[in-house]
Amino acid sequence: MIAVLTSGVALGAHVPGLRLAQRLRERGADVMVDVLERRLPADRLAAVVESRRRFQRDLRFAVAAQGLATDPVDDIAPRTVAALEKHWEDQGVETFVVFSGFWLRLLDGYLDRRPTRTIACHVDAVVSPSYRRAGRCAPGAEHVWLAREDGTLPWTIPVDTRPPVSWPARGGRLLVHGGGWAIGSYRERARELAGAGLPLDLIVPEASAAVEGVRCLTLDPDWHPWHDDGLPPLLEVPTEPGRPADSRGRGRQLSYELARSASAIVSKPGGGTLLDSLWTATPLVLLEPAGGHEAANGRLWRRLGFALSYDDWRADGFAPERLEPLHRALLGAAARPRNLLDGLLTPRT
Structure with missing residues (x-):
């Protein structure tokens, strides 16, 4: 055992x-x-x-x-x-x-x-x-x-037996989140990215934290790590005011699946996010770290050519061509x- x-x-x-x-x-x-x-x-x-x-x-x-x-x-x-x-x-x-x-x-x-x-x-x-x-x-x-x-x-x-999704099939959509505890500047950055016309999925801690005009998902309120051994499921936040997210299991998604088809994960560099990035070959756009260990994670991912900082990407006008070389650097890295x-x-x- x-x-x-x-x-x-x-x-x-x-x-x-x-x-x-x-x-x-x-x-x-x-x-x-x-x-x-x-x-x-x-x-x-x-x-x-x-x-x-x-x-x-x-x-x-x-x-x-x-x-x-x-x-x-x-x-x-x-x-x-x-x-x-x-x-x-x-x-x-x-x-x-x-x-x-x-x-x-x-x-x-x-x-x-x-x-x-x-x-x-x-x-x-x-x-x-x-x-x-x-x-x-x-x-x-x-x-x-x-x-x-x-x-x-x-x-x-x-994490996966499937090969990463090809770059042309990703379509430029971003996954934005604040890590497992949903902390940091990710919501403000999502507003800025949406304002620049970029399509994105935003994971928020609860439906009330949704950002207008952005596709938002939230953790299923029926799931909790100390009561459930399953992976944390996400539910899409309805766009109609007052309509609750469906917690009966329809439309459940996993953040990893969203990461697979994304052109970048915009997040602070937690350990789980590194693993998602590695196995999906999805670049990281780094937000402010929560502590020295996450700062070290971000430095490592940049050193390996797998990430760039949010500020650097913004300075380049959120140019999509900055992301593809990071994806190519990640391809095959999970096998090493x-x-x-x-x-x-x-x-x-």
């Missing part, structure tokens, strides 16, 4: 974890997914949701909070930890794959008593806040990186890193 351990606070790490679990099951592996926030008491979980709303209102607050936030493991009751450890034993977990450093602290004592292969998967090019908080916990863990600040892509999670599935399913020597 392989246990994939994620955090719903960071969809940029949670969704890659879900993708990994999906691919492992397709290879016949027994996999369970667990989300850290499922173990939190109700009041602490409510505080997480409120923090998300505050972050959406002010990117500066989100960046500052990374250095001030308390470790959620402090709020998990000892009896909850004991029940979780018994569950791992009963299920015969042989490998943990961790997508949030907070899990390493929770695993620390268990691994001392019951040594188990543990792989810490880093989706960012430098140590992210959750792994920084983990410190020396779980010292025996193997660390794998999907991207490195030195300009390499050591490992990857195979080592496949994390092989690292998990091949017996260690």
Whole structure:
């Protein structure tokens, strides 16, 4: 049994974890997914949701909070930890794959008593806040990186088996979003891009945040990462005032599918967005990062020729010809890193 351990606070790490679990099951592996926030008491979980709303209102607050936030493991009751450890034993977990450093602290004592292969998967090019908080916990863990600040892509999670959509078939449409937590300047940039006559899809946190004159999509309100192991589905926001988005499953889409047919993803450079860009061969137009780890991601993508900054593109009048060389640089790039599935399913020597 392989246990994939994620955090719903960071969809940029949670969704890659879900993708990994999906691919492992397709290879016949027994996999369970667990989300850290499922173990939190109700009041602490409510505080997480409120923090998300505050972050959406002010990117500066989100960046500052990374250095001030308390470790959620402090709020998990000892009896909850004991029940979780018994569950791992009963299920015969042989490998943990961790997508949030907070899990390493929770695993620390268990691994001392019951040594188990543990792989810490880093989706960012430098140590992210959750792994920084983990410190020396779980010292025996193997660390794998999907991207490195030195300009390499050591490992990857195979998101898709289809080839990227050809450049002529994309039609110039853009995908604009604020990452998994929908934060930053993406709505203002969407207005500017729409004003320049560019077609786009904009992902907003709720229907009330829709931008007039732009095709907007929002996360299905019935989906939540600590209640659902499926990928986050999107619903199109109706253009008619007062009409709610249909949450009964009709018209559900995934942001990855929108990225496949886009000519660029306009977003801050979170780890999940890098993975989408890599596997769809879709260039990134970089918005302001949320913290040093995202800034490092953006520098890496520019260094590899996969991205340009929003300001640079605007200075060129949003010229579409600036994007095609980035797409060509991305073509075939997903085949170069080592496949994390092989690292998990091949017996260690």
